Amino acid sequence: MTGKTEQTTVAAAEALGYEQARDELIEVVRRLEAGGTTLEESLALWERGEELAKVCRRWLDGARARLDAALAQEAGDSGETE
DSSP states (O other): OOHHHHHHHHHHHHTSOHHHHHHHHHHHHHHHHHOOOOHHHHHHHHHHHHHHHHHHHHHHHHHHHHHHHHHHHHHHHHHHOO
């Protein structure tokens, strides 16, 4: 994929929620492990899996950042009352 098609695919992947991306990634892995696909199909599945893994990582990184911020705020709030 190149150009506009690739941008559209990446944008569509980024629009997925974490659970949707995770579930689709599980299905991609299952299909790759099962075999029986052509080289071209396997490469397309691999590329899709990479996109989905990036989406999941961004969601998890964002959740970690929010958790860290909440914990830092809580630590700051409890430090003010002492």
